[in-house]
Amino acid sequence: MIKEVLVLGGGSAGFITALSIKRKIPQLKVTVVRSPSIGVIGVGESTTPNFPRHLFEYLGISRKRFYALAQPTWKLGIRFLWGARGSFDYTFNLQLDSHYTDMEKPIGFYCDDDFKDASLPGALMRRDMAFPRQQNGAPDIHPWHAFHIENKKFIEILEIVAKEEGVEVTDGKVTGSERGEQGIAAVHLEDGRRLTADLFIDASGFRSELLGKTLEEPFESFDKSLFCKKAVIGGWERGEDEPILPYTTAETMDAGWAWRIDHEHLINRGYVYCPDFISDDQAADEFQKKNPKAKVETRIVNFRSGFYKRQWVDNVVAFGNAGGFVEPLESTAIMILCSHIQTLVDFLKHSDLQPTPTMRGLYNELTANTWNDIRQFLSLHYKFNGKLDTPFWKVAREETDVSGVQDFIDFYQENGPTGFCRYRLPRTENDFGLEGFLVMMVGNQVPYNKRHNASPQDLVTWKRRKEEFASEAARGIRSEEALAYVKHPGWQWNGDPPNS
Ligand SMILES: Cc1cc2nc3c(=O)[nH]c(=O)nc-3n(C[C@H](O)[C@H](O)[C@H](O)COP(=O)(O)OP(=O)(O)OC[C@H]3O[C@@H](n4cnc5c(N)ncnc54)[C@H](O)[C@@H]3O)c2cc1C
Structure with missing residues (x-):
C-alpha cells in the first residue's frame, strides 16, 4: 500500500502534483525534493480555464490570496495573427x-x-x-477565462500553500536511483542522503530523471507534425501607454510563430522556431526587430514535442515536462498537468492506494489520448x-x-x-x-x-x-480597472473559504 510519495522536482508540475495529492489524500506523506542549482525552466505562463478551476474549485485555494500573491492577469483566449484573413480570435x-x-x-x-x-x-x-x-x-x-501568470511567482505561491498543507520540501540534487521490486526503491542525493518512497513522481522537467533516464521509457515524438524545436524568449516592462491585453497573441513569424503574454508589469514574448530554417542568431534578430523594446533576459530554450509512451511505469508517474511536452502554441502543458493529476488522484483513491497493473494500463491509455489530441489539433494550425x-x-x-x-x-x-x-x-x-x-x-x-x-x-x-x-x-471593463476592483480590500469572491 502506498504511504509515502516522493516528488522529484519543484517546478510548477512538482508543486501542483504534491499539493493535489496531499490535499485530496491527506494521510499520505508527501515530500518534494528539488535542486536549487538546476533551478526551474521559468516558462509556462499562459493557461486554459481548467487551471483556475483546479486552483480554486479542486484545491480550494482562496481567490483573494491567490490574486494578492501571484498577481495573475486574465486571458479570454488566443488572438491568432494567422491565416489568409490575417487574424482571428479563439475564445474559451x-x-x-x-x-x-x-x-x-x-x-x-x-x-x-x-x-x-x-x-x-x-x-x-x-x-x-x-x-x-x-x-x-x-x-x-x-x-470562460484563464490566467497569464509569471512562472516564478506562481511556483512561490504553490510552495507556500503546499507547505501549509503539510508537504515537506527539501533541497538536494538527485544523482542516482536504486531499483526495487515495485520499480524504484530510493533515490540518492549528491549530499549522500538516500530518500525512499512507495510512489515516485517524476516532475524533473525535460531531464525526466526517473521515467526517461532511469526507466528508459520510449519517447513518442511528434516531429512529423510539429517542426519547431527552439524558442528565443525576452520581454520588457510595461509602459504606461501599453494596455494589458486580455489574451495571448500567437503571431506568425518567418520560421514559426511568436507569443505575447501580458502580465501586470511585464510583457513577455517568445519566438518558437524550427532550426532547420533559421539559425539562432537570425531568430534572435527577427525577434529583436519585431520587439525593439525587448531587453529583459533574452535567452534560447530547446524542447522536443512528444510524450513518453507510458506516463506511469511501476511506481513512477511523470508530470509536467518530465512526462511530455507539446510546443506551446495552445498553452497546453499546465492544462494537461491539472487534468492528469486529477485522474491519478482518482485512481489512487479508487484502488485504496494499491493500484493494479490494469489500472496503470488504463491510466496510460487515457493520458496518451490527451497527448495525441493536442498533436492533432496543433497539426491543423500549421497545415492551414x-x-x-x-x-x-x-x-x-x-x-x-x-x-x-x-x-x-x-x-x-x-x-x-x-x-x-x-x-x-x-x-x-x-x-x-x-x-x-x-x-x-x-x-x-x-x-x-x-x-x-x-x-x-x-x-x-x-x-x-x-x-x-x-x-x-x-461597455465592458479593461484588465487594469478590473484588477483594481478585485484587489480592493472590500472585494468579495463568491466561493472563497470564509475568512480567507
Ligand atoms: C518555450 C516554452 C514555452 C512554454 N509555454 C507554456 C505556456 O504558455 N503554458 C504552459 O502551460 N506551459 C508552457 N510551457 C511548458 C512549461 O515549461 C511547463 O508548463 C511548466 O513550467 C512545468 O515545468 P516543470 O515543473 O515540468 O519543469 P521545471 O520548471 O523545469 O522544473 C523541474 C524541477 O525539477 C528539478 N530537478 C530536475 N532534475 C533534478 C535532479 N536531478 N535533482 C533534483 N531536482 C531536479 C528542478 O530543480 C526543478 O525544480 C512552455 C515550455 C516551453 C519550452
Whole structure:
C-alpha cells in the first residue's frame, strides 16, 4: 500500500502534483525534493480555464490570496495573427459550435468573410476588454477565462500553500536511483542522503530523471507534425501607454510563430522556431526587430514535442515536462498537468492506494489520448496557416502530418462548419471540443463545398445578434480597472473559504 510519495522536482508540475495529492489524500506523506542549482525552466505562463478551476474549485485555494500573491492577469483566449484573413480570435466559450434556433445554420457558415463579434467574449477580446460590466460598474467575472501568470511567482505561491498543507520540501540534487521490486526503491542525493518512497513522481522537467533516464521509457515524438524545436524568449516592462491585453497573441513569424503574454508589469514574448530554417542568431534578430523594446533576459530554450509512451511505469508517474511536452502554441502543458493529476488522484483513491497493473494500463491509455489530441489539433494550425510564403511555412503546409485528423478535414471540406463534424474527430471528448477545430478551419478560411446562401432575414438576425455582442462589449471593463476592483480590500469572491 502506498504511504509515502516522493516528488522529484519543484517546478510548477512538482508543486501542483504534491499539493493535489496531499490535499485530496491527506494521510499520505508527501515530500518534494528539488535542486536549487538546476533551478526551474521559468516558462509556462499562459493557461486554459481548467487551471483556475483546479486552483480554486479542486484545491480550494482562496481567490483573494491567490490574486494578492501571484498577481495573475486574465486571458479570454488566443488572438491568432494567422491565416489568409490575417487574424482571428479563439475564445474559451463557444463561438462557432453553436446554432441559434432563429438562424438557419450554425455560426461558422456566417463567418467566411467576417469573423468578428461572433460571441460576447470574442467581442470583448476585439475591444481589449476583460469582462462585461455589471450595472454597478464592477466586472462580471465569467468562468470562460484563464490566467497569464509569471512562472516564478506562481511556483512561490504553490510552495507556500503546499507547505501549509503539510508537504515537506527539501533541497538536494538527485544523482542516482536504486531499483526495487515495485520499480524504484530510493533515490540518492549528491549530499549522500538516500530518500525512499512507495510512489515516485517524476516532475524533473525535460531531464525526466526517473521515467526517461532511469526507466528508459520510449519517447513518442511528434516531429512529423510539429517542426519547431527552439524558442528565443525576452520581454520588457510595461509602459504606461501599453494596455494589458486580455489574451495571448500567437503571431506568425518567418520560421514559426511568436507569443505575447501580458502580465501586470511585464510583457513577455517568445519566438518558437524550427532550426532547420533559421539559425539562432537570425531568430534572435527577427525577434529583436519585431520587439525593439525587448531587453529583459533574452535567452534560447530547446524542447522536443512528444510524450513518453507510458506516463506511469511501476511506481513512477511523470508530470509536467518530465512526462511530455507539446510546443506551446495552445498553452497546453499546465492544462494537461491539472487534468492528469486529477485522474491519478482518482485512481489512487479508487484502488485504496494499491493500484493494479490494469489500472496503470488504463491510466496510460487515457493520458496518451490527451497527448495525441493536442498533436492533432496543433497539426491543423500549421497545415492551414496561409499567412506567409516563407520556406518554413511552405514546407509546413505541404508536409505537416495531419493523417490523424484527415477524416475530419475531408468531412469539413465537403460539408462546411456543421456540428456533425464532431463525429469525424479522432475523439469527440477532446480538450478543445469541436469549437477549437472549427475555429482553426474557419479562421484560416479553409475552403469547403457546401456554402450557405443566407436569406435576407437570416442576415438581419445575424447582424442584430453581432451588434448586441458588440454593444455589450463596448461597455465592458479593461484588465487594469478590473484588477483594481478585485484587489480592493472590500472585494468579495463568491466561493472563497470564509475568512480567507
Ligand atoms: C518555450 C516554452 C514555452 C512554454 N509555454 C507554456 C505556456 O504558455 N503554458 C504552459 O502551460 N506551459 C508552457 N510551457 C511548458 C512549461 O515549461 C511547463 O508548463 C511548466 O513550467 C512545468 O515545468 P516543470 O515543473 O515540468 O519543469 P521545471 O520548471 O523545469 O522544473 C523541474 C524541477 O525539477 C528539478 N530537478 C530536475 N532534475 C533534478 C535532479 N536531478 N535533482 C533534483 N531536482 C531536479 C528542478 O530543480 C526543478 O525544480 C512552455 C515550455 C516551453 C519550452
